[in-house]
Amino acid sequence: MNVVFMGTPDFAVPTLRRLVDSPFRVTGVVCQPDRPQGRGQKIRSGPVKTLAVASRISVVQPLKMKDPAFLEILQGWNPEVIVVAAFGRILPSQILQLPHRGCLNVHGSLLPKYRGAGPIQWAVINGERQTGITIMKMDEGMDTGAILSQEVVAIGPEETSGELGIRMAEVGGALLLRTLREWVDGRVSPRPQNDQEATLAPLLNKEDGLLDWTLSAYALACRIRGLSPWPGAYTFFQGSRLAIWKAEESGLGPEVGLETDDPSIKPGTITSVTKHGLFVKTGKGLLSILELQPANKKRMPVDQFLAGHPVKAGIIFSGKLV
Numbered sequence: 001m002n003v004v005f006m007g008t009p010d011f012a013v014p015t016l017r018r019l020v021d022s023p024f025r026v027t028g029v030v031c032q033p034d035r036p037q038g039r040g041q042k043i044r045s046g047p048v049k050t051l052a053v054a055s056r057i058s059v060v061q062p063l064k065m066k067d068p069a070f071l072e073i074l075q076g077w078n079p080e081v082i083v084v085a086a087f088g089r090i091l092p093s094q095i096l097q098l099p100h101r102g103c104l105n106v107h108g109s110l111l112p113k114y115r116g117a118g119p120i121q122w123a124v125i126n127g128e129r130q131t132g133i134t135i136m137k138m139d140e141g142m143d144t145g146a147i148l149s150q151e152v153v154a155i156g157p158e159e160t161s162g163e164l165g166i167r168m169a170e171v172g173g174a175l176l177l178r179t180l181r182e183w184v185d186g187r188v189s190p191r192p193q194n195d196q197e198a199t200l201a202p203l204l205n206k207e208d209g210l211l212d213w214t215l216s217a218y219a220l221a222c223r224i225r226g227l228s229p230w231p232g233a234y235t236f237f238q239g240s241r242l243a244i245w246k247a248e249e250s251g252l253g254p255e256v257g258l259e260t261d262d263p264s265i266k267p268g269t270i271t272s273v274t275k276h277g278l279f280v281k282t283g284k285g286l287l288s289i290l291e292l293q294p295a296n297k298k299r300m301p302v303d304q305f306l307a308g309h310p311v312k313a314g315i316i317f318s319g320k321l322v
Contacts (some may be wrong), residue, residue: 006091007029009088010047074302088126090142104138104179105145106135114144123164125226144195148179159225214267217282220282242294277289277290277303
């Protein structure tokens with residue numbers, strides 16, 4: 001059976017690899033256009049394109065999904081099903097209706113929760129204990145199609161969205177292949193989503209990384225994990241940006257510094273610098289900073305940072321550059 005695959009980033013690679021190694025025939029791959037990457041901003045191919053080229057599969061990278069030339073190529077590949085994983089584009093109706101068996105999407109949440117472009121990140125940010133993969137038959141809505149299968153994935157207490165995404169990508173590839181076999185054999189019955197239970201997971205941007213110290217220590221710790229590796233959590237310290245890569249809610253109380261329930265002490269205030277590390281008052285509780293990164297320097301553990309920076313209790317992390 002002919003399959004066309006659509007995807008671009010690392011998350012999509014395990015699914016394409018499973019398809020390439022399966023009895024299904026991948027007749028073509030569709031990726032987003034190559035873009036500048038890294039500090040040098042050099043044009044580089046994405047992970048899916050790299051795998052497709054190595055597997056000697058034809059690749060197209062349309063600027064517009066309704067481009068007649070692209071649609072002609074897609075029709076020529078004669079797909080019976082189109083598999084989509086982290087493609088990042090809305091498919092128009094003429095593509096959704098093209099394959100006889102529809103378009104199947106590998107989505108990184110237990111739909112209808114976390115519809116949108118950032119389901120894995122938002123699950124971690126919101127402190128979820130578990131999430132999962134959904135294989136759905138796509139329609140014209142945003143992640144609103146009927147569910148074919150789901151698999152639950154536990155979220156580790158210290159796991160970042162990047163680490164979770166690597167695990168979920170493998171789960172998604174395996175679930176897609178298993179579901180596709182059952183779908184072709186007529187052993188899957190699509191079930192509609194309950195729109196009343198839907199939540200959204202919009203695409204994050206760089207500005208979303210700025211920490212709001214009025215949140216609780218637990219919420220901030222979750223947010224820092226969810227924003228890693230991108231866009232990354234940050235605050236401002238002594239006139240420059242300071243990235244925070246790892247932190248945890250502290251079980252310590254006033255013994256590490258200022259009274260944390262004193263309303264006169266502003267959230268974001270460093271309460272203590274001790275052998276335990278760097279502690280910051282939040283809207284509720286203390287946040288212990290474990291790993292950070294000053295501007296134009298490498299990531300470092302907190303003890304290394306403290307060895308090179310004069311940090312004292314009472315200094316306030318700022319929500320803006322001052």
